[in-house]
Amino acid sequence: MTRRIAQIFGRGGELNPRNMRLGMWAWLVQRISGLALVLFVIAHVLAISQANLALTGPLFTMFDGLRNPFWAVNRTVLVIDLLMLGIIAFHGMNGIRIVLFDVGVGVGLRSQKVVFYILIAIGVVASGLIIFYGLPLLGGT
Amino acid sequence: MTAVLLVVVLGVHLWLANFGQASASLRAILGVILLGLALFHGLNGVRTVILDFNVGIQGRKFTTVMLLLLGAASFLFGLHGLWPLIIGG
Numbered sequence: 001m002t003r004r005i006a007q008i009f010g011r012g013g014e015l016n017p018r019n020m021r022l023g024m025w026a027w028l029v030q031r032i033s034g035l036a037l038v039l040f041v042i043a044h045v046l047a048i049s050q051a052n053l054a055l056t057g058p059l060f061t062m063f064d065g066l067r068n069p070f071w072a073v074n075r076t077v078l079v080i081d082l083l084m085l086g087i088i089a090f091h092g093m094n095g096i097r098i099v100l101f102d103v104g105v106g107v108g109l110r111s112q113k114v115v116f117y118i119l120i121a122i123g124v125v126a127s128g129l130i131i132f133y134g135l136p137l138l139g140g141t
Numbered sequence: 142m143t144a145v146l147l148v149v150v151l152g153v154h155l156w157l158a159n160f161g162q163a164s165a166s167l168r169a170i171l172g173v174i175l176l177g178l179a180l181f182h183g184l185n186g187v188r189t190v191i192l193d194f195n196v197g198i199q200g201r202k203f204t205t206v207m208l209l210l211l212g213a214a215s216f217l218f219g220l221h222g223l224w225p226l227i228i229g230g
Contacts, residue, residue, distance in 0.1 A: 031190055038183035045176065045215055049222030088151065095144045130155060 022113055026094050033091045040084050085130065089123035143182040150175050169226040176219040184208045 008015045014024065097119050100106050106115030154175055157163055163171075191204045220227075 034183070034186045035190065038187055041179045041183055042211075042215055045180075045219040045222065049218045092148045092151070096148060099145060133160065 022116065026097075026116060030091060030094050030098075033087045036087055037084070037091060040087075082131070085127050089127045090120070093119040093123035143178050143185075147175075147178050147182055150178060165226050165229050169223060169229075172223045172226060173220070176216060176223070180212045180215055180219075184212045 007013055010016060013019065015028070020028070094116070097106065097112075097115050100115060101112070106112050150171060153161075153171060157168065157171070185208075188204055188208050192201055196204060
């Protein structure tokens with residue numbers, strides 16, 4: 001096990017940051033963001049559903065804070081929501097790049113990077129629009 | 142497939158959560174679709190990540206069954222949350 005970890009992260013290892021290029025970073029962040037999103041989705045589902053069950057306790061108070069409206073006024077929840085919005089945007093846009101790659105769009109070494117940056121830019125703009133228009137709308141509620 | 146559908150349905154979900162207005166039935170249908178898609182896509186992704194660690198045949202079966210159970214439980218719990226919307230309450 002230790003040997004395997006050293007193999008992966010050590011000199012010449014595929015997950016050694018010095019050897020990683022854009023595609024590998026995208027792959028790694030895609031996996032980590034995916035795992036974070038699974039936790040978020042389950043917490044989101046629990047948060048909404050527990051309201052109907054009217055359960056009480058500290059855990060459910062936390063879930064209650066995560067409940068819709070999406071932009072809750074609680075500052076911690078807002079930070080989590082903004083973080084999740086960023087993660088969703090990255091995961092979704094990089095996912096589109098992977099689908100495009102599978103159908104033969106942006107397969108070249110250079111075009112892969114171009115497609116990646118274009119899609120990330122679209123994700124940033126879309127997130128910006130949601131923050132710009134969504135935040136003031138619900139900030140007062 | 143689920144990834145592409147998720148991008149579309151999640152986009153609509155985020156839009157409706159912030160600006161849009163839709164009938165209860167449309168929101169209920171979207172909610173159930175999104176719930177199923179997100180759970181399947183997410184837990185299938187977790188399965189892929191775990192299976193990449195060479196967990197063996199028994200480990201593969203165990204992982205699949207446990208994630209299926211987690212997914213089914215979460216789906217039912219989510220349905221419960223959406224229930225007022227589904228029955229139009």
